[in-house]
Amino acid sequence: xxxxxxxxxxxxxxxxxxxxxPCSSSVSCLEExxxxxxHPKRFKSTxxxxxxxxxSRTLESAIKDSLKLSASxxxxxxxxxxxxxxxxxxxxxxxxEYLCNRFAVWARKLDTDENKKQTFSLLKKEFGSDxxxxxxxxxxxxxxxxxxxGKVQCSLVILGELDKVQDPVKFQAFLESVLEVFPDxxxxxxxxxxxxxxxxxxxxxxxxxxxxxxxxxxxxEQKKRLLEENKRLEEEKRKQQEIRYQKEEEKRKQVLQSLxxxxxxxxxxxxxKPITIxxxxxxxxxxxxxxxxxxxxxxxxxxxxxxxxxxxxCFKILAFHPKQDITQLDREKSIENLQLYPRLTLYIHRRH
Numbered sequence: 001x002x003x004x005x006x007x008x009x010x011x012x013x014x015x016x017x018x019x020x021x022p023c024s025s026s027v028s029c030l031e032e033x034x035x036x037x038x039h040p041k042r043f044k045s046t047x048x049x050x051x052x053x054x055x056s057r058t059l060e061s062a063i064k065d066s067l068k069l070s071a072s073x074x075x076x077x078x079x080x081x082x083x084x085x086x087x088x089x090x091x092x093x094x095x096x097e098y099l100c101n102r103f104a105v106w107a108r109k110l111d112t113d114e115n116k117k118q119t120f121s122l123l124k125k126e127f128g129s130d131x132x133x134x135x136x137x138x139x140x141x142x143x144x145x146x147x148x149x150g151k152v153q154c155s156l157v158i159l160g161e162l163d164k165v166q167d168p169v170k171f172q173a174f175l176e177s178v179l180e181v182f183p184d185x186x187x188x189x190x191x192x193x194x195x196x197x198x199x200x201x202x203x204x205x206x207x208x209x210x211x212x213x214x215x216x217x218x219x220x221e222q223k224k225r226l227l228e229e230n231k232r233l234e235e236e237k238r239k240q241q242e243i244r245y246q247k248e249e250e251k252r253k254q255v256l257q258s259l260x261x262x263x264x265x266x267x268x269x270x271x272x273k274p275i276t277i278x279x280x281x282x283x284x285x286x287x288x289x290x291x292x293x294x295x296x297x298x299x300x301x302x303x304x305x306x307x308x309x310x311x312x313x314c315f316k317i318l319a320f321h322p323k324q325d326i327t328q329l330d331r332e333k334s335i336e337n338l339q340l341y342p343r344l345t346l347y348i349h350r351r352h
Contacts (some may be wrong), residue, residue, distance in 0.1 A: 159181065
């Protein structure tokens with residue numbers, strides 16, 4: 001009866017915390033030689049891949065896939081320690097699949113003093129002296145032993161322990177009892193993680209909204225600066241054009257004034273000198289009329305046209321009887337020599 005109570009007690013998850021391991025502590029592990037497990041080559045031909053994975057797995061990998069996970073993804077860690085030829089439960093496809101689907105498993109063979117020394121060194125390094133003492137207290141004839149560990153908050157907790165594991169039904173019942181207890185133990189942590197994630201998600205959303213708002217403000221400010229810069233450049237361009245126009249207009253006025261000064265007075269019709277009357281039709285349809293002495297040169301005629309705002313560089317003066325551009329004639333010849341008398345209509349056209 002006492003033995004039954006002890007067995008039942010071992011099957012119930014223990015809430016006694018072992019030595020705590022910091023949540024942020026990195027997982028390190030001594031180098032493990034897979035040949036020390038003693039079975040991989042022989043087991044490959046008779047067992048499932050999952051069972052083979054159990055034998056080849058390092059303690060570092062098992063811890064990473066169990067104790068180091070977030071509470072919502074966390075699995076219990078099964079330490080399966082066995083002696084010579086008493087690992088038949090792990091060779092069972094049903095058991096190995098059940099273990100691999102619900103737990104992270106680390107199996108270690110304790111058949112030699114060297115293997116024991118390495119195992120105890122690994123356990124002490126990762127879990128501290130309490131777990132190591134717990135394993136050492138089991139005598140060789142009580143193998144295989146199973147120790148199920150879980151992380152609750154930041155503490156390492158023994159969820160269950162079982163020795164002389166031989167019966168698959170009893171072993172599965174033991175594992176199921178652990179799975180019934182463990183979720184309740186980490187539920188507050190899962191809730192806390194969920195709340196933290198919700199807060200973090202809210203903060204991320206707020207940060208994203210803030211960044212988007214900031215981006216829009218920057219784009220708006222950049223657009224405003226660009227518009228202001230374009231406006232400034234346009235205003236500067238307008239002012240420069242205005243200054244250039246004023247200079248050109250001033251220059252044009254000076255040229256016109258100079259040309260007007262060079263022009264002789266218009267001949268009086270009452271003078272007894274031969275004159276010609278030239279009519280100039282402008283591109284706008286206006287008509288300019290001027291009297292010239294026939295002895296005046298063509299330059300005098302062209303000066304009159306330019307004095308009225310029609311630069312010879314931009315305009316040509318056409319006569320149709322005969323058809324010709326008089327700006328191409330010799331400017332030093334007289335009106336008489338060029339036969340631009342006694343009365344003639346000329347047409348001012350813009351050069352193309």
